[in-house]
Amino acid sequence: MDGVRVWRSPDNTRLVFDLSAAVDHRIFTLENPSRLVIDIEDATSKTRFDKLPLSNTPVSAIRSAAKKGGDLRVVLDLGSVVSPRSFTLKPNKQYGHRLVIDLYDKAKAAKTVKTISDAVKNKERDIVIAIDAGHGGEDPGALGKRGIHEKHVALAISKELKRIVDRAPGFRGELVRSGDYYIPLKKRRDIAHRMRADLFVSVHANSFTSPKPRGASVYVLSTKGATSEMARYLARKENSSDLIGGVENVSLKDKDDDLARVLLDLSMDATLNSSLDVASEVLKGMGRISKLHQKNTEQANFVVLRSPDMPSILVETGFISNPSDRKLLVQSGFQKKMANAIFTGVQSYFYKRPLEGTWLAANRNKVERTYVIGRGDTLSEIAQRHKVSVKRLMSYNGLKSSRIRMGQRLKIPAS
Numbered sequence: 001m002d003g004v005r006v007w008r009s010p011d012n013t014r015l016v017f018d019l020s021a022a023v024d025h026r027i028f029t030l031e032n033p034s035r036l037v038i039d040i041e042d043a044t045s046k047t048r049f050d051k052l053p054l055s056n057t058p059v060s061a062i063r064s065a066a067k068k069g070g071d072l073r074v075v076l077d078l079g080s081v082v083s084p085r086s087f088t089l090k091p092n093k094q095y096g097h098r099l100v101i102d103l104y105d106k107a108k109a110a111k112t113v114k115t116i117s118d119a120v121k122n123k124e125r126d127i128v129i130a131i132d133a134g135h136g137g138e139d140p141g142a143l144g145k146r147g148i149h150e151k152h153v154a155l156a157i158s159k160e161l162k163r164i165v166d167r168a169p170g171f172r173g174e175l176v177r178s179g180d181y182y183i184p185l186k187k188r189r190d191i192a193h194r195m196r197a198d199l200f201v202s203v204h205a206n207s208f209t210s211p212k213p214r215g216a217s218v219y220v221l222s223t224k225g226a227t228s229e230m231a232r233y234l235a236r237k238e239n240s241s242d243l244i245g246g247v248e249n250v251s252l253k254d255k256d257d258d259l260a261r262v263l264l265d266l267s268m269d270a271t272l273n274s275s276l277d278v279a280s281e282v283l284k285g286m287g288r289i290s291k292l293h294q295k296n297t298e299q300a301n302f303v304v305l306r307s308p309d310m311p312s313i314l315v316e317t318g319f320i321s322n323p324s325d326r327k328l329l330v331q332s333g334f335q336k337k338m339a340n341a342i343f344t345g346v347q348s349y350f351y352k353r354p355l356e357g358t359w360l361a362a363n364r365n366k367v368e369r370t371y372v373i374g375r376g377d378t379l380s381e382i383a384q385r386h387k388v389s390v391k392r393l394m395s396y397n398g399l400k401s402s403r404i405r406m407g408q409r410l411k412i413p414a415s
C-alpha cells in the first residue's frame with residue numbers, strides 16, 4: 001500500500017488506498033469498541049496514517065499491522081455507526097490500482113421530507129437551479145500549472161453562483177456538490193431531481209493538449225452525435241470522471257442503456273429545446289465578460305446532462321490549460337463575474353418563459369432586472385416583451401438614442 005486519501009461528503013466517508021498491484025481483500029466489522037477491519041492479501045504498508053484529515057468523519061483512528069502469512073490488516077476505529085462497502089478500481093491515466101472503502105452514515109432522511117412539504121406549502125414557489133460543480137474528491141478534473149485543479153475552480157464559481165441565485169427574488173440555488181468529494185455522474189442528476197430543480201447547470205473548466213485554446217463555452221446533450229471534434233473530445237473526457245472519481249461496477253454497457261432510455265423518452269425533444277434556449281442566453285451573458293471559445297452552443301453526449309425532464313447545460317468557464325484563462329479562473333473577482341454572467345443568462349431565460357405557479361410568473365414585472373442585448377434585438381421589441389415603453393426604457397438607462405449594441409446591458413424597470 002503506497003498511500004491513502006480521505007474524502008468526506010455529506011452522507012459518506014470515502015477512504016482510498018493506493019496499491020502497487022491488484023489485490024484480494026475482505027472487510028468486516030467488530031463491536032465494543034466499534035471497528036472496521038480490512039484484510040488485504042499479500043501486502044505491506046508504506047503509508048502513515050497520522051496526518052489524515054479525520055475530523056468530521058466517523059473514523060477516529062487508523063492503524064495497520066502485518067499478519068502471519070504476509071497479509072496486511074488495517075483497522076479503523078469508528079466513533080459512530082456506519083454501513084461499510086468496499087470495491088477495487090483498475091488503473092487509469094490518473095491512478096494505479098485502488099481499493100475504495102465507503103462508510104455510509106446511517107440514514108438522515110428527515111431533510112428531504114422537509115424540502116417537499118415546504119414546496120407544497122409555498123403557493124408561489126421559487127425557481128430552483130441545481131448547481132453542479134464538476135469533479136471533486138478523487139477526481140481533480142483538468143490539471144493546470146501551479147497545482148490548479150478544475151474541481152476547486154468549479155466549486156468556487158458554483159458557490160458564487162448559488163449566492164447570486166439566492167439573492168434574486170423568485171430564485172433559489174442548490175449545490176449538488178458542496179465540498180471536496182466525488183459524486184457519480186448519474187447520481188448528480190438524481191440529486192437535482194430530488195431537489196425538484198427546474199434547471200441543471202454543471203460548472204467546469206476546460207483543458208486541451210495545447211495551451212492555445214481559450215475562452216468559455218456552453219454545451220447541451222446531443223442525442224445524435226457531437227457537433228464538433230472538440231465537443232466529442234470534451235464529452236469523452238468529462239464522462240471518464242466516473243472512472244477516476246471511483247464508481248463501483250461502472251461499465252460501458254450501463255452507459256449505453258442509460259442513453260437508450262433517454263432517446264426513447266418522449267419529453268427529451270422538448271427538454272433539449274429548452275436546454276438550447278438556456279444555453280444561448282448564458283452564452284450571451286458570458287460573451288460580455290469573457291472571450292468565447294465557441295460562439296454557438298455545442299452538443300455532445302454528456303452523461304451528466306441526460307435528464308429527459310430537466311433542462312440541463314454544461315458550462316466550460318475557460319481553459320485551465322491556457323495561461324491567460326488560468327490566471328483569471330483562480331481570481332475571486334473573475335469567478336464572481338463569471339457566476340453573474342451565467343445567472344444573467346439563466347434569469348433571462350426564465351423571464352421569457354416564466355414557469356406556471358412560480359413567484360416569478362406572478363411578479364416578474366414588479367422587480368428590476370438586467371437584460372443583455374443579443375443578436376437581432378431591437379429596443380422596441382425588448383420594450384414590448386417586458387411591457388414597458390421605449391421612452392421609459394431609454395430614460396431608465398440614460399440612453400440618448402435608440403441605437404443598441406450586442407452585449408450591452410439594459411436595466412428593465414419594475415412596473
Ligand SMILES: [Zn+2]
Binds near residue numbers: 134150238
Ligand atoms: Zn470538467
